[in-house]
Amino acid sequence: MKFNFSLDTAIIISLITIFLFVSGQAYLGGLLRPFFVDPVVLNFSVQDKIYWGFLKALGPLITFFLFGITLYVLRYIYVSLDLDQTIVNFLRRKINFRFKHEVKPHNSSQIDSLEKSYTTFTIYVALIISFSVGTFFSIIDTQEKGKKNGTDILANIKEQPLVKITGAETNLKQYGILCGSALCAVIDEQKNVSLVEPKNVVYLSSNFAEKPENNS
Structure with missing residues (x-):
């Protein structure tokens, strides 16, 4: 063989x-x-x-x-x-x-x-x-x-990381979906999807805050 x-x-x-x-x-x-x-x-x-x-x-x-x-x-x-x-x-x-x-x-x-x-x-x-x-x-x-x-x-967009788009004037909360090499897909709380450049997407510090433990 x-x-x-x-x-x-x-x-x-x-x-x-x-x-x-x-x-x-x-x-x-x-x-x-x-x-x-x-x-x-x-x-x-x-x-x-x-x-x-x-x-x-x-x-x-x-x-x-x-x-x-x-x-x-x-x-x-x-x-x-x-x-x-x-x-x-x-x-x-x-x-x-x-x-x-x-x-x-x-x-x-x-x-x-x-x-x-x-x-x-x-x-x-x-x-x-x-x-x-x-x-x-x-x-x-x-x-x-x-x-x-x-x-x-x-169905559960609030579980996604909270982001802010630089230069965008909106009071709606925005969440990151996924980023590629050229663009990122971002969705707001009204489920409007935007495609923005990665350099304009800021991950807010609230994503890194420690969540309180549930004492049960």
């Missing part, structure tokens, strides 16, 4: 990075959807999306990782025990692929090799499809989690 360790490692890291990036993008899209804000407008960096993907899709990532290790072990056993030829022989017996009185062709080794290749190819295709479907549903689930969290924030 030959493999290029450096190449395989690079491919695995690339796939994990892409998965985290897409998961982060999906989560941020779901989170900001209740506020009718597009994550592209806030201009999240690639690192931000990977970070959010790591936070919100770590569970599925671990599941895929363990599943991959299991498949690697099974593949090792599969090749070591020559199970591909065993499967071919089993299918032949079940569907009467070769009759008992049939003369074995002189190039039977080539035919067996071709059948083994077909079997291996079919298994790989099935695994790729399974991984693709699992990844798709994982990303959809991450997006739904973001949407649920965004809906909870919208």
Whole structure:
């Protein structure tokens, strides 16, 4: 079972990075959807999306990782025990692929090799499809989690950090939702959403005041 360790490692890291990036993008899209804000407008960096993907899709990532290790072990056993030829022989017996009185062709080794290749190819295709479907549903689930969290924030905006927009003339309390590289999403107590530059957003000192403990 030959493999290029450096190449395989690079491919695995690339796939994990892409998965985290897409998961982060999906989560941020779901989170900001209740506020009718597009994550592209806030201009999240690639690192931000990977970070959010790591936070919100770590569970599925671990599941895929363990599943991959299991498949690697099974593949090792599969090749070591020559199970591909065993499967071919089993299918032949079940569907009467070769009759008992049939003369074995002189190039039977080539035919067996071709059948083994077909079997291996079919298994790989099935695994790729399974991984693709699992990844798709994982990303959809991450997006739904973001949407649920965004809906909870919208329903309880006073739990968000209290902010003040420099230069804005308003007496309404304003709360920070999320900041990207270019803009921040801010909502006031009447649930009006504004997009402002991060340098104009001031986090008020009341956010850092110690809350009184409940003695009960």
